[in-house]
Each structure stands twice: as structure tokens, then as C-alpha cells.
Amino acid sequence: MELRVERLTASVDSSEIVKDIDLLLRSGEIVLLLGPNGAGKTTLLSAIAGLPRVHVSRGRILLGGEDVTPLPAYERAKKGIVLSYQIPPELTGVKVSRLAKLIAERMGGEDLIGALSNILEINHLFERDAFRGFSGGERKRVEVFLTALTRPRFALLDEPDSGVDLDSIKLIAEAIRFMVEKLRTGMLIVTHTRILAERVGIEAHGVVLKEGRIACSGRASELLELLEERGFDGVCGG
Numbered sequence: 001m002e003l004r005v006e007r008l009t010a011s012v013d014s015s016e017i018v019k020d021i022d023l024l025l026r027s028g029e030i031v032l033l034l035g036p037n038g039a040g041k042t043t044l045l046s047a048i049a050g051l052p053r054v055h056v057s058r059g060r061i062l063l064g065g066e067d068v069t070p071l072p073a074y075e076r077a078k079k080g081i082v083l084s085y086q087i088p089p090e091l092t093g094v095k096v097s098r099l100a101k102l103i104a105e106r107m108g109g110e111d112l113i114g115a116l117s118n119i120l121e122i123n124h125l126f127e128r129d130a131f132r133g134f135s136g137g138e139r140k141r142v143e144v145f146l147t148a149l150t151r152p153r154f155a156l157l158d159e160p161d162s163g164v165d166l167d168s169i170k171l172i173a174e175a176i177r178f179m180v181e182k183l184r185t186g187m188l189i190v191t192h193t194r195i196l197a198e199r200v201g202i203e204a205h206g207v208v209l210k211e212g213r214i215a216c217s218g219r220a221s222e223l224l225e226l227l228e229e230r231g232f233d234g235v236c237g238g
Contacts, residue, residue, distance in 0.1 A: 001026070001027040001063075001064050001153055001186070002024060002025070002026050002027075002062070002063075002064060002065075003024075003025040003026075003048070003061070003062070003063055003081065003153075003154045003186060003188075004023070004024050004025075004061070004062040005021055005022060005023040005024075005044075005048060005059070005060075005061055005062075006022060006059050006060050006061075006062065007020050007021070007022060007058060007059035007060075008020070008021040008022075008023075008044075008047060008056065008058070008059035008060070008061065009021075009056070009057050009058040009059055010043060010044070010047040010054050010055060010056045010057065011054070011055050011057060012043060012053060012054055012055070016057075016212070017040045017043040017054075017212050018040040018043050018044045018047065018209075018212045018213075019212045019213050020058075020059070020213065021044060021059070021213070021214060022214070023044075023188075023207065023214075025154060025186045025187075025188055026186055027153065027154075027184045027185070027186050028180055028181075028184040028185070028186065029180075029186050029187070029204075029205070030176070030180060030186075030187045030189065030200065030202055030204035030205070030220075031186075031187070031188050031189070031204060031205045031206070031207060031220075032189050032190075032191055032197060032204050032205070032206045032207070032220040032223075032224075033045075033188060033189065033190045033191075033207055033209060034190075034191065034192070034206055034207065034208045034209065034220075034223060034224070034227065034232075034235075035208055035209035035210055035215075035232065036210065036232045039209040039210055039211065039212065040209055040211075040212040041158075041190045041209055042158055042190065043212075044209065045083060045156040045158055045188065045190065046083070047061075048061055048081065048083075048156060048188070049073055049076060049077075049081055049082075049083035049156055050068075050071060050072055050073035050075075050076045050081075051073055051083070052072070052073070056069060063076075063079055063080070063081065063153070063154075066079075068081070077150070079153070080150075080151075080152050080153030080154060081152070081153065081154050081156070082147055082150050082152035082154070082155050082156065083156045083158070084143050084144060084147045084155065084156065084157045084158060084160065085143065085158060087139075088130075088131050088139060088142075088143045089131065090129065090130070090131045090132040090133075091129060091130040091131060091132070092129050092132060093129060094129060094130050095126065095127055095128065095129060095130065096122070096125050096126050096127070096128060096129075096130050096142060097126040097127060099130050099146065100113055100117075100126075100145070100146060100149060101113075103146055103149045103150060104149045107149060107150040107151055108151055109148070109149035109150060109151050112148060112149055112151070113149065115178070116145050116148050116149065116175060116178070117145065119171065119174050119175050119178060120141040120142075120144065120145050120171050120172070120174075120175050121141070121171055122138070122141050122142055122145055125138060125142060130142065131143075136162075136163035136164050136165075136168075137164045137165050137167070137168030138168075140160050140161075140162075140163075140164050140168060140172060141168055141171055141172060141175075143160070144157070144160055144172050144175050144176070145175070148175060148178070148179050148183070148185075151183055151185075152179075152183075152185050153185065153186065154185065154186040154187075154188065155179065155185050155186070155187050155188070156188045157176075157187065157188070157189045157190065158190045159190050159191060159192070160172050160176075160189065160191075160196070161191055161192075161193065161195065161196040162192075166195070169195055169196055169199055170199050172196070172199075173196055173199030173200045173201070174199075176189075176196075176200050177200055177201060177202060180200075180202060189204075193224070194220075194221065194224035194225070194227075194228070197220055197221065197224060198221075203219065203220070203221070204219075204220040204221075205217065205218075205219070205220060206218055206219060206220030206221075206222075206223040206224065208223060208232070208235055208236055210232065210236070215235075215236040216235070216236035216237070223235060
């Protein structure tokens with residue numbers, strides 16, 4: 001299965017944010033999306049997921065050869081394109097256990113609850129309101145947990161390592177590896193550091209986004225090493 005983005009141009013509030021993006025993600029593969037703040041990374045993920053705040057003016061998104069560009073977000077989610085938000089909202093009165101059960105029952109992930117909750121070490125959060133008063137690490141771990149319960153064909157993770165301690169990064173990386181190896185999920189992950197990539201332990205492809213366009217691509221490990229040495233101005237050859 002492939003998720004293909006072709007010549008995608010998208011805007012927010014009439015401002016063109018991403019331009020002529022070509023991207024390919026296959027089942028069981030990881031692509032890391034890199035770039036400075038304001039490069040358009042979140043907008044690109046939102047466009048692929050079909051969020052209404054983003055308007056696609058040109059190009060298309062193909063899932064297994066099917067053009068899903070006209071479909072709303074919930075229809076794309078049914079087909080297996082799932083977005084994990086950078087800052088998930090607090091859900092007062094909705095316990096994590098209840099939310100997990102609802103998602104798992106609808107998407108066929110009941111058999112994953114035990115394994116994933118153990119991997120992410122979130123059992124102690126099950127009877128708390130979802131995301132309410134959670135630490136940064138707890139918030140991200142529960143979000144990845146709920147995303148995995150949908151059995152996504154393709155998961156779009158927006159900075160799962162942002163504001164997260166090293167122990168949580170290790171757990172999130174283990175959950176990502178589980179999704180890739182056991183569920184054959186294709187992962188498009190926005191990140192700024194190589195810590196998560198190293199913890200996942202799976203060679204990833206890297207794509208650098210600058211000013212809404214793909215500036216360069218290659219092995220993620222090499223791009224991240226260059227990024228640490230030279231910053232975004234030097235990572236793609238200046």
C-alpha cells in the first residue's frame with residue numbers, strides 16, 4: 001500500500017503555505033519530516049489528513065491509487081489515514097479507558113489495548129479524564145496509544161517527541177516500532193532531533209521542508225547529523 005502526494009499546494013486563510021509537494025510513503029516505512037518553524041510541516045500533515053482549515057488548491061493525495069483529495073477528514077480516517085495532533089485537547093468527563101474502548105471497538109483494535117498500554121506505560125492513566133492535567137510525556141504517549149488503536153494504514157505524527165522527557169521518547173519509539181513491524185503502518189513523523197529516530201532503530205527516509213517546499217531529501221540519519229552541525233540553512237547544501 002502506498003500513500004502518494006502529488007504536486008500538492010495548500011493554503012490556510014488564503015495564504016499559500018505548502019507548494020508543489022511530492023511525497024511517497026509505503027506501508028511499514030518511516031519518513032521523517034524536518035524543517036524550521038513555519039516551514040509548513042503541520043499544514044502538510046493537515047492537508048494529507050483532510051482537515052477543513054487547510055484548502056488544497058492544486059495537486060492530489062492518493063491512497064493505494066485512489067484519489068482521496070475530495071474526501072473529508074473522517075472519510076480519510078476510515079480508510080486509514082490518521083493524524084496525531086501536536087497538542088491534543090483535554091476531554092473533561094471522558095476517561096482514557098472509555099475513549100480507548102470506543103476507538104478500538106470501532107476500528108478493530110481491541111486486541112491491541114493491553115500490549116500498547118504496557119509498551120507506553122499508561123495503565124495508571126486509564127481512569128483519568130483524557131489529557132486533563134497530563135504531563136507533556138503522558139499527553140504524547142496517550143495520543144500515540146489512541147492513534148495505534150485505529151490500526152492506521154498511515155499515521156501522521158506531529159512532533160511526538162516535543163516537550164517530552166527521554167524516558168517517554170523511548171516508550172513512544174517502541175510504540176512506533178510496534179506499529180511499523182506488527183501493523184505495517186507507514187509513518188510520517190515531524191521531528192527536530194535525531195533522538196527519536198535513533199530510539200526507533202529503523203532506518204528512515206528524511207525530507208526537509210523549507211518555506212513550504214521540499215528543499216532536499218535522503219537518509220534521515222545523515223540529514224539529522226548535518227542539521228545538528230550546520231542548522232537548516234546548511235543541511236541542504238546552503
